[in-house]
Amino acid sequence: MKSQVQLDELEKIGGKIEEKKIEEKKLPELINVEGEVVLRFAPNPSGPLHIGHARAAILNHEYMKKYDGKLILRIEDTDPRRVDTGAYDMIEEDLKWLGVDWQDKIIQSDRIPIYYEYAEKLIKMGFAYMCTCKGAEFKKLKDLSNPCPCRDLETAENLRRWNDMENMPEGEAVLRVKTDLNHKNPAIRDWVAMRIVEYEHPRIGSQFKIYPMMNFSVAIDDHLLGITHVLRGKDHLANSEKQRYIYKHFGWDVPVFIHYGRLKMEDIQLSTSKARLGIKEGVYNGWDDPRLGTIRAIARRGITRAAIYNLMIEIGLKIADSTISWKKIYGLNRKVLEEAANRYFFVWDPSKVIIGNLPERSLGIIKRSMHPDFQDRGYRKIPFDGKVYLVDEDVKLHKYLRLMDAVNVYFKDKEAFFHSLSLEEARDVNAQIVHWVPAEDNLKAEVVMPDASVLKGLAEPSCADLKVDDVVQLERFGFARVDEVSEGKIRFYFAHK
């Protein structure tokens, strides 16, 4: 018997634990918050979103909610060669699946004239010049901190070249932003703002031939859209510095740049371009192949958005790189699924067993709860007539088996016989407790595993009532998402144990 003092102490501890659970995982405050916080998620439409995009999307979305601010979806399609027309819709679908919503959407290819306008302003202000030097020659000069011959061109000549740019072939000229030729980092020196692209844009066609470089369009748009905080990967560190020159030249306020580290994912290092190639060559079944790190692949596997959200919030915006293990994701996902997932029997590697000596009283309809912790969800009915399929390994490895909620059997000369009925008796002989499926009344089932291999077996009859996207726990097997249900057949995608 515990003393009152001990009980009080326990309650205190319990209370503390509760509190900690509630206050779990918060994002740090943003700096320089004055007025409305405006953020953007700005993917390049080269394919569907992957787990790396999810980080940017979720963090931006979380801050939008935290500060009751605004999130803008900006599609950055200023390189006609890197545009996949299917990606525009896929990006929005993926964001919707993630539960990320946005207030405004803009597509940069709709804004080309705006970039022209600001390019011209920059030329007139003397902060940009038209450079016709060969790339290699410019680099040589740049690396020595020397100006190229075009740098000191008169404004009038720059404007003449700028207006003539449309008549030049690709590679003939670029518009450069003046920065600092003595900048320590050669990459920052006089970077390219506009270039000629002779390639039909998949979305807007051939109406333009001059396209902005990302550093230019991004800086112009971030300012025009009133972006206050820019969250981006640390691979953009140098770009942020390049973009600062645009703000400086125009006299604009610079947003807060926040750079986070690289996200590495165990077993998945596939870039969008490699994935696309793999799909084209038939190595992968599509963008949602379970081996890929795309949002849709992860979703198809029964990973919940809540798990992805929690993961991204936990990782946060650290600039140091992070490696995510599947175990981490599974652990987070299991928390969500454990409560949500109803239980069903799936027998893989099925072995038919006919049980001898069955007493009449052991036959009938077996009822088993949908979820042991939530009896109010009701139960499934599984008819038991002595003829069942069991997992082959269970049959081979054990002398005594208890078929859950039905009977205890024993094997003699590879034949199965009735032993007893109660759980207690099963315990007395150390019977292995196993799941089973009726030999007659069942569904053909297959489970697509994370490596895309397919495990075939049989599922209990009530699986016929399942709907696509239901996530269930296949007892003694693991969590799986229902991918397709048809007459007498069901297909699952395996999530994890």
Added chain:
RNA sequence: GCUCCGGUAGUGUAGUCCGGCCAAUCAUGUCGGCCUUUCGAGCCGAUGACUCGGGUUCGAAUCCCGGCCGGAGCACCA
């Protein structure tokens, strides 16, 4: 090579700015126990980290210098 940035348990993360309350947080994983008609969940317990070497200081995960390791950028991609 040049420029910049990092390095806390297996993994993720807190703490680092403003040294002491840090013999370092929380989560996940792993192992063990209890419970249980699932290999799940829950509960209890265990496990395990400040990259290394100097320096400053009464005192360093925290500040300084150097090494090591890792990453990013160095495009007419984003």
